[in-house]
Structure formats: structure tokens, C-alpha cells
Amino acid sequence: MKIKTRDFGIIDILQQDIITFKEPILGFDDTEYTIITVDEIGSNFIFLQSTKNEDVCFILVNPTIYSYEYSPDILPCHKKELNIINDSDMVLWNIGVIYDDFKKSTVNLKSPILININEKLASQIILEENYPLKSPIYTGMEGNKC
Amino acid sequence: MLVLQRKLGDGLILNDNIEISIIEINKDKVKIGINAPKTIKILRKEIVEIQKQNKEALNTVNYNVLRSFAQQFTEGKQNDK
Numbered sequence: 078m079k080i081k082t083r084d085f086g087i088i089d090i091l092q093q094d095i096i097t098f099k100e101p102i103l104g105f106d107d108t109e110y111t112i113i114t115v116d117e118i119g120s121n122f123i124f125l126q127s128t129k130n131e132d133v134c135f136i137l138v139n140p141t142i143y144s145y146e147y148s149p150d151i152l153p154c155h156k157k158e159l160n161i162i163n164d165s166d167m168v169l170w171n172i173g174v175i176y177d178d179f180k181k182s183t184v185n186l187k188s189p190i191l192i193n194i195n196e197k198l199a200s201q202i203i204l205e206e207n208y209p210l211k212s213p214i215y216t217g218m219e220g221n222k223c
Numbered sequence: 224m225l226v227l228q229r230k231l232g233d234g235l236i237l238n239d240n241i242e243i244s245i246i247e248i249n250k251d252k253v254k255i256g257i258n259a260p261k262t263i264k265i266l267r268k269e270i271v272e273i274q275k276q277n278k279e280a281l282n283t284v285n286y287n288v289l290r291s292f293a294q295q296f297t298e299g300k301q302n303d304k
Binding site: 119134175210 | 269272273275276277279280281283285288289292294
């Protein structure tokens with residue numbers, strides 16, 4: 078099926094490319110998204126594009142690029158909600174807030190996007206642990222410690 | 224900010240039609256009951272903050288900035304090897 082995207086024009090996706098959110102991303106109504114990766118950007122930053130609303134597109138950041146430890150506990154209730162049986166079924170991404178001045182850009186570590194990659198189910202969870210909503214992305218990356 | 228001290232079982236009345244009660248106190252957690260008309264919107268503060276942050280993410284995101292940074296980042300990592 079063809080969908081309109083914010084940054085990439087009209088693209089063709091398959092039914093299996095659709096990720097369904099059990100609860101909408103907080104503040105939005107959309108529950109169906111697709112992930113767009115771009116070769117020149119690489120796999121550490123991906124686009125989460127709503128399939129129904131071209132204006133709704135988030136940039137997700139791969140938590141493995143931070144220089145600090147980020148391996149939050151995922152509560153059993155969150156895993157259950159997404160039918161996650163094995164930890165290998167799940168991936169965690171952080172929503173990035175990217176500014177023109179990249180050094181001001183932040184990631185939301187407190188409420189990451191949890192995805193069951195097998196069943197294509199997702200949710201924006203809120204961690205019990207005390208992570209910041211706005212963590213600087215630049216100083217948080219390997220090799221870029223200021 | 225108005226600061227009041229309340230005991231377990233005590234309550235507060237706001238605006239004649241909203242009742243807040245202290246139901247349980249447990250170390251660093253407090254259980255609060257709220258009786259209010261259905262039209263009153265009640266949200267946990269962190270949810271409101273996350274909503275704001277999510278909206279900010281859409282307002283500011285810039286593909287070109289991200290692309291140039293991601294390229295620099297990848298090159299930087301390759302140089303480290």
C-alpha cells in the first residue's frame with residue numbers, strides 16, 4: 078500500500094511493515110506506524126512515520142550509542158501488553174528531539190518506545206526508574222564527550 | 224504554592240465540587256482519591272510532560288541536521304577503530 082510521508086514523499090509499504098501501538102504515543106491519536114531507515118543516516122537513527130497522517134513522524138534513537146549505561150528494567154506488565162515472551166523479541170528506542178543546533182538535541186530516556194519485533198506491536202512505556210525526559214544526545218554519545 | 228499538612232484519611236475541597244482524600248501513606252508513596260465532576264480533566268503530571276516532549280519532537284525534527292550529524296557520528300566511530 079502507498080502512504081504519504083513527511084520527509085520521503087509517497088512510499089510503498091507492505092502490511093507486515095506496519096507497527097501497531099496498543100496505546101497511542103502520548104499526545105497523539107495515531108496507532109499505526111512504519112519504520113523508515115535511510116542508508117545515509119544509518120541504523121542508529123530511524124524514522125517512525127504514521128501511516129495515516131504524513132505530518133506525524135518521530136525520529137527514534139538507538140540507545141546503544143550512548144556512552145552511559147541505559148538498560149532499564151521493563152516491567153512484566155509492559156511485556157505482557159505487547160505479548161513479549163522472550164527478551165529477544167523486544168527492542169527499545171528513544172524519541173529524539175533534534176534541533177538545528179545538534180548540541181541542544183535531546184532524547185527522552187524516561188518514556189521509550191518498546192516494540193515487539195515479531196508481532197509488530199509497540200507502546201510508549203513510562204519507566205519506574207528515574208531517567209530524564211530530556212537527556213542531551215550529543216554529550217551522551219560515544220566519542221563525543223565534551 | 225499553597226502547602227498544607229494532611230493526615231491519613233484527611234481531605235481537601237477545591238472549588239466546592241472537587242474532593243481530594245488521602246487514602247494511604249506508605250514510605251515514599253501516597254494514595255490519593257479524587258471525587259470530581261466528569262468534566263474535570265485529571266492527568267498525572269509526568270504524562271503531561273511526556274505529551275509536551277513528544278509534541279516538541281515533531282516540531283523541531285530536521286532531516287538535514289540529522290543526516291549531517293549521523294554522517295559525522297559514523298565517520299567519528301570509524302576513525303576510532
